[in-house]
Amino acid sequence: MKFIDEYRDRESAEGYARALRRITTRHWTLMEVCGGQTHAIVKFGVDELLPPGVELVHGPGCPVCVTPLELIEKAIEIAARPEVIFCSFGDMLRVPGRDRDLLAVKSAGGDVRIVYSPLDAVTIAEKHPDREVVFFAVGFETTAPANAMAVFQAAQKGITNFSLLVSHVLVPPAMEAILSSAQTRVQGFLAAGHVCTVMGFTEYEPIAARYKVPIVVTGFEPLDILQGVFMCVKQLEEGRHEVENQYARAVRRHGNQPAQQLVDEVFRVVPRKWRGVGEIPQSGLGLQPRYDAYDAELKFDVVHRVLDEPKECISGLIMQGLKKPNECPAFAGVCTPEHPLGATMVSSEGACAAYYRYRRVAFDPQGEVQGHGR
Amino acid sequence: MCLAVPGRIVTIEGDDPILRAGIVDFSGVTKRVNLSYVPDAKIGDFVLVHVGFAISTVDEEEAAKVFSYLREMGDLAELVDQGEPKP
Ligand code: SF4
Numbered sequence: 336m337k338f339i340d341e342y343r344d345r346e347s348a349e350g351y352a353r354a355l356r357r358i359t360t361r362h363w364t365l366m367e368v369c370g371g372q373t374h375a376i377v378k379f380g381v382d383e384l385l386p387p388g389v390e391l392v393h394g395p396g397c398p399v400c401v402t403p404l405e406l407i408e409k410a411i412e413i414a415a416r417p418e419v420i421f422c423s424f425g426d427m428l429r430v431p432g433r434d435r436d437l438l439a440v441k442s443a444g445g446d447v448r449i450v451y452s453p454l455d456a457v458t459i460a461e462k463h464p465d466r467e468v469v470f471f472a473v474g475f476e477t478t479a480p481a482n483a484m485a486v487f488q489a490a491q492k493g494i495t496n497f498s499l500l501v502s503h504v505l506v507p508p509a510m511e512a513i514l515s516s517a518q519t520r521v522q523g524f525l526a527a528g529h530v531c532t533v534m535g536f537t538e539y540e541p542i543a544a545r546y547k548v549p550i551v552v553t554g555f556e557p558l559d560i561l562q563g564v565f566m567c568v569k570q571l572e573e574g575r576h577e578v579e580n581q582y583a584r585a586v587r588r589h590g591n592q593p594a595q596q597l598v599d600e601v602f603r604v605v606p607r608k609w610r611g612v613g614e615i616p617q618s619g620l621g622l623q624p625r626y627d628a629y630d631a632e633l634k635f636d637v638v639h640r641v642l643d644e645p646k647e648c649i650s651g652l653i654m655q656g657l658k659k660p661n662e663c664p665a666f667a668g669v670c671t672p673e674h675p676l677g678a679t680m681v682s683s684e685g686a687c688a689a690y691y692r693y694r695r696v697a698f699d700p701q702g703e704v705q706g707h708g709r
Numbered sequence: 710m711c712l713a714v715p716g717r718i719v720t721i722e723g724d725d726p727i728l729r730a731g732i733v734d735f736s737g738v739t740k741r742v743n744l745s746y747v748p749d750a751k752i753g754d755f756v757l758v759h760v761g762f763a764i765s766t767v768d769e770e771e772a773a774k775v776f777s778y779l780r781e782m783g784d785l786a787e788l789v790d791q792g793e794p795k796p
Pocket of ligand 1: 679
């Protein structure tokens, strides 16, 4: 496929690996923020091409993984109501709640549907005026314009049986939370390319300056990631800490302005709880008060549920770059994609699931050779 | 979750900027995509599509730079290697 295949070229990848080896003189720890990048890194073995001094740790960039338990419980409670058609991206269905997931609600007769786009949920609402259609609006800045448009179109068309359960998170505040933690090992960031297609990258400039870390906006294919790592290490070796754009084929400095305008029309910045990390100020999006009628938490009166996370799951440490999945005692034993304890084992972009799928052989305590993949 | 796939715009319809949509071709698989966030995109342009929305146009000139950057780095590295022979 054009704009994909050429960025998987082995020879160019090795070229980047060689160039990287030439410039690396010390140990550097970089974090890739986005779960899509984590998935590509582990799948294509990008980390195995890096010189031993360059380590990649995996960031909090999987919206499925950081959705807190209490929101999953709210989703389950709403989805179980007989009048509700609950629509969601497929990834959310298997995220464990306290004692069941959305898939269990579906098997028990709940009307839970997987949709490709939030606009599909609006169409379902139009077709079923007698039912309440709720869309589980999960995502980063990349997805916010789509969810904003769903609400905006519903309002324009006068559709009143549609609402969003909003769990939107923002990337820059999470990066700051990681950098300001005393234990952080992160010396440079690969910023999430698709988040930046929407938001641009001016937000990162004060972060790079304040914490003296290079931030390279990076794409998702193996060559993009290798070039991003190269640019980041080059800055570190030269003592620079700037924001650079590796993914210029899709990212402009000020991002996508029509998309930002509609996001601002529908959403506002709010504090948000991140699963395994805790509450981060100004790190999420909630609906603007003028769109209260589209807020499922208000409509179904589930605002004040509070719940703690299960103790055994260390996904919070993994998403802050302090641990790797195979350092979790539950990894591949008690916790597997079939029986996940944490969301990082569910989503294909979760670090635990990526390690389980592509790296299990290396970590299998019995040393049994097991097949890759599902 | 933030997966976005590049595809080529085949048709564009709708005068209302909010409802602007079209068919996008992903190497043979076609899908209807909302185009309101890429108001300048034309038929034949490549766009990045995420959950049914085009969120950016792909700049073909920039797209090639990943490879030329590598060449530059390769050339530079060789020059440096020649200039500073290791003992
Ligand atoms: S392996 Fe399972 S329990 Fe351990 S951190 Fe990952 S999701 Fe949590």
